[in-house]
Amino acid sequence: MNPTDKAAAAGTGTPPAAEWTPRIVAFFCNWCTYTAADLAGVSRLKYSPNVRVIRLMCSGRVDPQFILDALSKGADGVLIGGCHPGDCHYVEGNYKMLRRFRLLRRMLSDMGIEPERVRLEWISAAEGDKVKLVINEMSAQLSALGPLNLPGKAKGWDAELTAEREAVHA
Amino acid sequence: MPKPKVAFYWCASCGGCEETVVDLAEDILGVVEKLDIVLWPVAMDFKYADVEAMEDGAIFATLLNGAIRSTEQEQMARLLRRKSRVLVAYGSCACMGGIPSLANGFAREEILKFNYEDAPSVVNGPRTRPQLSFEEEGRKTHLPEQSRVVRSLDQVVDVDYFIPGCPPTPLITKKALAALLGDAPPPKGSVLAPDTALCEECPRKVGKPADLSFAQFRRPHQALLDPEKCLLAQGVVCLGPATRGGCGAQCPAGNMPCTGCFGPTSRVRDQGAKILSSLCANLEAKEAPDIDRVLEGIPDPVGTFYRYGMAKSILRRRVDLNGG
Ligand code: SF4
Ligand code: SF4
Numbered sequence: 262m263n264p265t266d267k268a269a270a271a272g273t274g275t276p277p278a279a280e281w282t283p284r285i286v287a288f289f290c291n292w293c294t295y296t297a298a299d300l301a302g303v304s305r306l307k308y309s310p311n312v313r314v315i316r317l318m319c320s321g322r323v324d325p326q327f328i329l330d331a332l333s334k335g336a337d338g339v340l341i342g343g344c345h346p347g348d349c350h351y352v353e354g355n356y357k358m359l360r361r362f363r364l365l366r367r368m369l370s371d372m373g374i375e376p377e378r379v380r381l382e383w384i385s386a387a388e389g390d391k392v393k394l395v396i397n398e399m400s401a402q403l404s405a406l407g408p409l410n411l412p413g414k415a416k417g418w419d420a421e422l423t424a425e426r427e428a429v430h431a
Numbered sequence: 432m433p434k435p436k437v438a439f440y441w442c443a444s445c446g447g448c449e450e451t452v453v454d455l456a457e458d459i460l461g462v463v464e465k466l467d468i469v470l471w472p473v474a475m476d477f478k479y480a481d482v483e484a485m486e487d488g489a490i491f492a493t494l495l496n497g498a499i500r501s502t503e504q505e506q507m508a509r510l511l512r513r514k515s516r517v518l519v520a521y522g523s524c525a526c527m528g529g530i531p532s533l534a535n536g537f538a539r540e541e542i543l544k545f546n547y548e549d550a551p552s553v554v555n556g557p558r559t560r561p562q563l564s565f566e567e568e569g570r571k572t573h574l575p576e577q578s579r580v581v582r583s584l585d586q587v588v589d590v591d592y593f594i595p596g597c598p599p600t601p602l603i604t605k606k607a608l609a610a611l612l613g614d615a616p617p618p619k620g621s622v623l624a625p626d627t628a629l630c631e632e633c634p635r636k637v638g639k640p641a642d643l644s645f646a647q648f649r650r651p652h653q654a655l656l657d658p659e660k661c662l663l664a665q666g667v668v669c670l671g672p673a674t675r676g677g678c679g680a681q682c683p684a685g686n687m688p689c690t691g692c693f694g695p696t697s698r699v700r701d702q703g704a705k706i707l708s709s710l711c712a713n714l715e716a717k718e719a720p721d722i723d724r725v726l727e728g729i730p731d732p733v734g735t736f737y738r739y740g741m742a743k744s745i746l747r748r749r750v751d752l753n754g755g
């Protein structure tokens with residue numbers, strides 16, 4: 262382990278590998294996937310507890326900045342759930358999301374982030390079982406990938422900043 | 432009354448920002464009459480020791496251009512911060528990392544290896560690399576160490592004001608200096624440029640349809656562009672909607688798309704994500720394969736959307752470089 266990695270590991274409070282489970286931030290559309298997640302709860306379908314759900318009015322409201330923000334603050338993956346094509350309450354929102362998602366995936370992989378960490382699914386209000394399936398599948402995938410740990414990485418990068426020294430060598 | 436002391440300093444920069452200061456030409460003479468320049472390495476001879484000898488806070492304002500990517504630049508930024516009452520990040524590199532921060536897509540070793548060994552123009556048989564120190568005839572010489580991560584000035588020290596641009600125009604520089612020297616200086620942390628999108632001041636705005644719709648993207652060399660119509664409406668990726676105004680829309684006026692050098696407005700945290708969001712919203716295609724085909728017209732999204740601001744993007748840097 263080189264010093265930067267060591268600093269990254271030390272600075273984060275990331276639990277040892279055995280205790281670590283992936284954290285998923287989920288942006289769910291109010292009209293479909295959020296309702297489906299509710300249904301899954303009511304029907305006592307068990308899905309992995311690693312997901313924090315954020316309700317939005319439409320998948321078209323998911324600003325790519327939200328996704329980057331979640332990842333940079335410690336999420337290991339981001340799941341977006343919207344209405345099936347043709348069913349968006351606001352007509353075009355899910356298409357907008359799909360297009361943003363296609364380009365964001367490319368951009369993320371250019372930035373060294375595995376594309377599997379960001380996933381887009383169409384889940385209607387009736388598909389509680391699909392919520393369960395997707396979340397369980399995604400958390401298994403993320404477990405296999407391991408922690409993304411961007412806050413820890415950023416700390417590691419900044420370990421190279423020198424303390425203020427009096428003399429400047431030029 | 433003694434004249435206020437100012438310093439101009441450069442870090443990882445191309446020198447373009449210094450040009451703007453020089454371009455103030457006659458105007459700068461007016462400025463110089465009012466100011467006492469205590470450090471300006473590009474134009475006048477001063478030693479760092481002279482700065483170190485000053486009392487803390489002795490300099491009224493330092494305008495620092497360039498990104499921070501070496502131990503020396505970091506130390507100079509800290510030193511000038513301590514000596515200055517007002518520290519201004521001058522130009523895109525100091526504000527957001529600028530073009531140099533595109534290096535945040537690579538490990539330091541990749542960069543050094545390319546530049547000292549693999550670049551086609553390099554002849555370096557013994558593969559000599561810069562050393563941090565060496566001794567000759569009993570004298571020890573030091574060189575600064577290149578950092579792994581390129582940073583904006585405010586990622587290293589506290590910054591009072593930001594003047595964006597690659598380089599900032601003489602006009603916004605003059606306005607900013609006047610504001611700083613005036614009786615009511617702007618609130619700390621301000622970007623000294625308008626907080627509206629570039630489209631607002633673009634002469635092509637009249638031709639910008641309310642509903643854009645892209646069937647394909649074209650790069651400027653691939654098409655004969657209409658010199659008056661909005662560039663986005665012609666399928667050319669123009670960063671105007673996600674970029675702060677203040678430059679007078681020089682690039683669109685010159686038949687080239689805005690590449691984003693003034694950075695985002697205050698309401699946008701990540702310029703690249705924002706332009707991605709707005710471009711994609713307006714594609715015609717609805718199925719993944721068609722969408723991908725249109726988006727192939729943007730061959731390098733990271734380099735296009737973060738051309739001047741990778742250091743200040745949310746991710747800051749390619750994340751899988753580990754210790755590199
Ligand atoms: S050419 Fe660019 S800056 Fe001008 S109105 Fe169109 S998008 Fe905006
Ligand atoms: S048009 Fe865009 S790239 Fe050109 S100077 Fe203005 S802000 Fe910079």
Ligand code: FES
Pocket residue numbers: 290291292293318319320321342343344348349350351352354355
């Ligand atoms: S309302 Fe559900 S995706 Fe738009």
